[in-house]
Every structure is written in C-alpha cells, then in structure tokens.
Amino acid sequence: MEYSGKTYKYFREAKNFSVTQASEGIVSPQFLRKYESATCDISMTNFFQLLARINVTLTEFLNIYNEDIFDIWFVKCEKALDGIGRHDSIEADRLLDEWRELAEKNPDIRFTLMLKCLEHLYYKRFHQTESLCYKEVTNYLREVETWGNFEFFIATYTDFPLSTEELLMVANKILKMKEKYRNSGHIVYDFLVHVGSHFFNLGDLEKSKYILESYFSIFHKKDQIFFISFEIYARFYLGLIEMHEYNIPENKSCLTIISTLNMFDTYTGYANFMNMAYQKERAKIMAKNQ
Structure with missing residues (x-):
C-alpha cells in the first residue's frame, strides 16, 4: 500500500508512541523512519506486528488510509x-x-x-x-454539499473563485450557524476575515464591514493567542473602512498594527503588506480631498 507509512505515522503519533517504542523488537528505528517517509517498502508480517504494537486494528488503519489519506x-x-x-x-x-x-x-x-x-x-x-x-x-x-477545512482553504487561497453572491451566502451560513463554527479550526476563521478583506478590495465597504464586525461579535477569542493574527487582520481592515467612512487619510489603529508587526522578524512581511495597503487607501482619500 503506497504511502501506508504516512498513515502509520499518523496513528503512531496519535497513540503517543515514539519511533523507538513502536519499532522495538520488530524493525530498527531507522527502518521505521524510512517506512513512514515512504522511502522503503515493508513486509506484511512486520506491518501487522507494528499495527499490534500501537494497538490499531487493520480495519481502523484501512478506514483512515482509504478515506482520510x-x-x-x-x-x-x-x-x-x-x-x-x-x-x-x-x-x-x-x-x-x-x-x-x-x-x-x-x-x-x-x-x-x-x-x-x-x-x-x-x-x-x-x-x-x-x-x-x-x-x-x-x-x-x-x-x-458540505464544506470542511479543505474547501475553506482552497476558496481562500485561490482568491475566491466564486461570485460575490455565492461568497456572501457561504459567509452568512457560517455566521448563522455560529454554534457549529465557533469552536472550529483556524481555517474557517481565516476564510471569514479574508472574505471581509476581499469585499473591501472589491469596493463593497458595506459588506466588508458587516462580515468583519460579525466575526468579532461571534468568534472573538480574546483569551486565545493562537487566533490573534485573524483579529489583527480584521482590525486592520476595519481601520481602512473607517478611513473611507470619515474621509480621513489616517488611522491610528492601522499605524499601530503596522509598527507593532514590524518589530518582529516573523511578521515583517505582513507589516510591509499592510503598509502598502494602508498607503494605497491613504492616497485615494488624499486625491479625493484635493
């Protein structure tokens, strides 16, 4: 079974077995690493022994291998x-x-x-x-029929290849089914805030504001640092919207976000991206006011 080593690694780690613990007396740790990285094949005898070692049945293994690989x-x-x-x-x-x-x-x-x-x-x-x-x-x-992490991911990172009506319908579904999605993974949160920025870039500030403010009212997780990047992203675009609403070419919230992110090497790329977006909207408003 090609790539079965990847599935085995998935189960081994889920069961909290180290490579040494799983392989002891059956194969060498070096061999198990090669098997899990799909660089070698394995005999059926060793395969069944390895499954038994981590307490996984063949049925359990095949269900994951065949359906969830x-x-x-x-x-x-x-x-x-x-x-x-x-x-x-x-x-x-x-x-x-x-x-x-x-x-x-x-x-x-x-x-x-x-x-x-x-x-x-x-x-x-x-x-x-x-x-x-x-x-x-x-x-x-x-x-x-049903969107999961994969569907939300490819929709976001192929830049939403759907009509605006379809995109708004999906966003509204998430917002209306808040109990289902409130404790969902980060990919759904990422999708939602990017939909907000997408409508902003299309010039539809009303829809953008609706989605981003709804995100905060339903999904805000102030005690979970893992979600802070989505919060910052949403706050930034709400700041840009505020600039256009009040026709003012400056927003302290946006500037604070940019300067703070620029302090960390990991986020300088985001800081530069946001600064370019900020300066672009600032130039639009200044030209409008002349």
Missing part, C-alpha cells in the same frame, strides 16, 4: 506552507513536486485541486502573476 497530506501541506518564506522558492518547488506526484497517483480530485491551489500561491508569491484558470476549483466548490 488526503486529510493527512493536507495537514502536512498546511504546516509546510507556514514554514515557507516569501523568498524560499527552493522549498516551494519541492512542495509543488511532491503534490504533482500525489495528484498523479491518487484518484481523489482533492489532490489535483490542492495542486492547483499551490500553483496559484507559487506564481502569485514568486512571480506576482496569476497562474491558471480555476474552473475545476469553482465547479467543485459549487457542487460539494
């Missing part, structure tokens, strides 16, 4: 993206090659759609251009 790769990909800097094209190339191979070998359409999303991010980040037509992504998002 994509989810394992998706989580891995998202973590990899977090570690790729704006100038790290070599690591980005490696990630693209990995997903090209996955899309070629797996019939699950999500592998192909994720590849298209990664290609879009790659061309946008390193070439400042749009990459491909995303008809397949659009059709998939329109046809899938």
Whole structure:
C-alpha cells in the first residue's frame, strides 16, 4: 500500500508512541523512519506486528488510509506552507513536486485541486502573476454539499473563485450557524476575515464591514493567542473602512498594527503588506480631498 507509512505515522503519533517504542523488537528505528517517509517498502508480517504494537486494528488503519489519506497530506501541506518564506522558492518547488506526484497517483480530485491551489500561491508569491484558470476549483466548490477545512482553504487561497453572491451566502451560513463554527479550526476563521478583506478590495465597504464586525461579535477569542493574527487582520481592515467612512487619510489603529508587526522578524512581511495597503487607501482619500 503506497504511502501506508504516512498513515502509520499518523496513528503512531496519535497513540503517543515514539519511533523507538513502536519499532522495538520488530524493525530498527531507522527502518521505521524510512517506512513512514515512504522511502522503503515493508513486509506484511512486520506491518501487522507494528499495527499490534500501537494497538490499531487493520480495519481502523484501512478506514483512515482509504478515506482520510488526503486529510493527512493536507495537514502536512498546511504546516509546510507556514514554514515557507516569501523568498524560499527552493522549498516551494519541492512542495509543488511532491503534490504533482500525489495528484498523479491518487484518484481523489482533492489532490489535483490542492495542486492547483499551490500553483496559484507559487506564481502569485514568486512571480506576482496569476497562474491558471480555476474552473475545476469553482465547479467543485459549487457542487460539494458540505464544506470542511479543505474547501475553506482552497476558496481562500485561490482568491475566491466564486461570485460575490455565492461568497456572501457561504459567509452568512457560517455566521448563522455560529454554534457549529465557533469552536472550529483556524481555517474557517481565516476564510471569514479574508472574505471581509476581499469585499473591501472589491469596493463593497458595506459588506466588508458587516462580515468583519460579525466575526468579532461571534468568534472573538480574546483569551486565545493562537487566533490573534485573524483579529489583527480584521482590525486592520476595519481601520481602512473607517478611513473611507470619515474621509480621513489616517488611522491610528492601522499605524499601530503596522509598527507593532514590524518589530518582529516573523511578521515583517505582513507589516510591509499592510503598509502598502494602508498607503494605497491613504492616497485615494488624499486625491479625493484635493
């Protein structure tokens, strides 16, 4: 079973077994690492012994392997993206090659759609251009009955290949089903605040403000530092909206956010992005006032 080592690693870590604990008396730790990284095959005898060691049945294993193998790769990909800097094209190339191979070998359409999303991010980040037509992504998002983390992710990072009416409908669904989504993962939060900024960039300040203010009223998590990046992003765009509402080419909240982020090496890229957006809106208002 190709990539079964990845599934085994998923279970091993979920069961809190170290490589040494899982492999002892069956295979060497070095061999288990190679198996989990899909660089070697394994005999059925050793495979069943390894499963028994971590207390996983074959049925449990196959359920994850057959149905949720994509989810394992998706989580891995998202973590990899977090570690790729704006100038790290070599690591980005490696990630693209990995997903090209996955899309070629797996019939699950999500592998192909994720590849298209990664290609879009790659061309946008390193070439400042749009990459491909995303008809397949659009059709998939329109046809899938229930959106999960994957759907929210590709919608966000292919820059919302849906009509504004469809996008607003999805955002409203999240806001109305607040109990379902309040304790959801960060991907849904990321989607929502990016929808707000998307409507701002389209010039629809009313919808942008509605979505961003609704986000704060329903999903604000002041005690959870993990969500602070979404809070900052939403606050920044609300500051830009305020500039246009009052026709004033300055906003202290936006400037504070930019200067604070610029103090940390990890966030200088975000600070520069926000500063460019701020200066762009400031120039619009100043030109309007002349």
